[in-house]
Amino acid sequence: MEVVYEGKTKIVLKSNDEWFLEFKDSVTGDDSGNIDSGGNRVVDELEGKAEATAKTATHFFQMVNEEDVSTHFVELSSPTRIQIIPTERIPLEVIYRKSAYGSFLSRYGDYVDPMEELNLIEFNLKDDELGDPLLTEESVIRLKIASTEDIQQMKRITREVANLIQSDLGEHGLDLIDMKLEFGRSDGGLRVVDEISGDTMRVRDLETGQMLNQIELAERLELT
Template sequence: MEPAYRGKTKDVYDEGPYLVFHFKDSVLGADGREDTGGNEVIGERRGKGSAILKQTEFFFKLLEREGIKTHFVERMDERRARFLKTERIPLEIIYRFRAYGSFLRRYGRFVRPLEELNIVEFTLKDDALGDPPICEEAIEKLGIASGEEIALMKDLTRRVALILHEFFEEKGLGIIDFKVEFGRKDGELLVIDEVSGDTMRVMKDGRILKSEELLGVIG
């Protein structure tokens, strides 16, 4: 396998038609504080990579059972999994059930913490630029995705939101927000990258769970 790139939470290797993800023990945060919605590595915690991979496998299989196609193929061991290679669309699509995190930092004067939102946001996936928000017209104008793809990504994200909301509601938990990514494969859009405690915020009794704590939720 050839190294493809090294990320904050996983290293990616090229394996012909597949990508192999090696999940790290990296802990994410913002401004030095742990935050599952953060975009900085603030440390490591033993066993975290394995926990995130198990969650990713669980949630991708959950989405597949509900008719949403993903690029997940199989888990190889405690740290590695195989995924279909796709043409990655450089966007993160964020679904915000409630106002939290960067949304509050941007619009705090106009919104209350944890106010119900149920909105879809697009951000440009570019660490050097700070993953800035991007409007739908700009996405299309810059050739990142077509208008049809934008509409489909929004629709699929809303379907994922419903699936995750129902799953956590049955567990007595509340999901605050999550993000997904999409890739093109044989004329279709697939959910790619990962869906885990590192890509969502889940609340229990007024506290945001640490990413590994979702392992106890999925059983």
């Protein structure tokens, strides 16, 4: 098994013509060391988190695939690994913000209340060395990262996926705060790639307001 790329929370693997994502127990967080899926640095490890993430990603990918949303997901191939379809990655993070929290609140806290309903989409350049900077839609087009048509399609798909996830979470007494999607090109179209899991979204308990970590999310979704 060839290691193609190792990131903060997962490893891209290749075996002959088959590609996989292997999830890790590492978790990201803020500069103070607090665990936060929106963080850009590894702050700790949670035993069992890799398996919980693989199950959650499988759950959400299967759910959106059933609604005819194209993804790179093939199957859960081991307790901590999913098989994927290779794509040409688009270097963007498409952020859906249901509520004001995290970096959005840090940037615009004078203009918005904490947890205020937003229902908006932002684009970040996927570049850790640059700190994943915010991009306008015009910048995305000018930098030839994606076309106007691509942008509109990514926004439509992101909202569709967010609505599906929010509906599913709501059935378990949970609320989506924000989430990140990534996209790739394959067979002339766009696919949702990377992962859809507790590593790429913030979720809170509707009753207590508590933010859930990756293992707690899998437990509440009755996946473990």
